[in-house]
Amino acid sequence: MNNIKEIISEAAIKNRVIELGKILTEEYKNKDLVIIAIMNGSLIFSADIIREIKLPLIYDIFGASSYINETSTGKLAIRTNLKNQIKNKHVLLIDDILDTGFTLKFIKEYMQEQQPLSIKTCVLLNKNIPNKISQPDYKAFDIENEFVVGYGLDFNEQYRNLPYIGVIS
Numbered sequence: 001m002n003n004i005k006e007i008i009s010e011a012a013i014k015n016r017v018i019e020l021g022k023i024l025t026e027e028y029k030n031k032d033l034v035i036i037a038i039m040n041g042s043l044i045f046s047a048d049i050i051r052e053i054k055l056p057l058i059y060d061i062f063g064a065s066s067y068i069n070e071t072s073t074g075k076l077a078i079r080t081n082l083k084n085q086i087k088n089k090h091v092l093l094i095d096d097i098l099d100t101g102f103t104l105k106f107i108k109e110y111m112q113e114q115q116p117l118s119i120k121t122c123v124l125l126n127k128n129i130p131n132k133i134s135q136p137d138y139k140a141f142d143i144e145n146e147f148v149v150g151y152g153l154d155f156n157e158q159y160r161n162l163p164y165i166g167v168i169s
């Protein structure tokens, strides 16, 4: 294992997830909500945030990936599709990190065809990079432009189980 330098602690994540959960609970009150977690990166974040949204909701997963090593391939491979209908429902897409914005923009457009009432995005991390092609509607943290792992985020499928977020040093 490489050395990991912690940049966001387990406690800080917990507090922010509770806070964001309250905001989303207000936002989706009396709305038919479908949470769609983009796998595998949002496995842990989505599991934690849904328990802080104190509303009835449907949870589904969507598999997509674009990264090999530390660079985006610029192509998105869809691995699993939705089981649930999203037509006439409010969709909240959950992902681990918004980097270029390519992934969430692509998935948003892909799902738009199924005519949901709304589609918004919620990410754990929003990377500070120039020329993003989309912005998140909700985010837990802004980070600098560095490659991070932990709390669901991987480097070649490793480190997802770290309870905090860190950079490989």
Ligand code: IMP
Residues within 6 Å of the ligand: 041, 066, 067, 072, 095, 096, 097, 098, 099, 100, 101, 102, 103, 104, 146, 147, 148, 149, 153, 154, 155
């Ligand atoms: P985007 O399409 O460039 O916004 O990239 C989003 C996807 O790339 C995320 O869902 C992650 O899976 C992956 N990704 C981007 N930056 C990082 C990082 O720093 N660590 C781990 N995965 C990342």
Ligand code: MG
Residues within 6 Å of the ligand: 038, 039, 040, 041, 042, 064, 065, 096
């Ligand atoms: Mg991902």
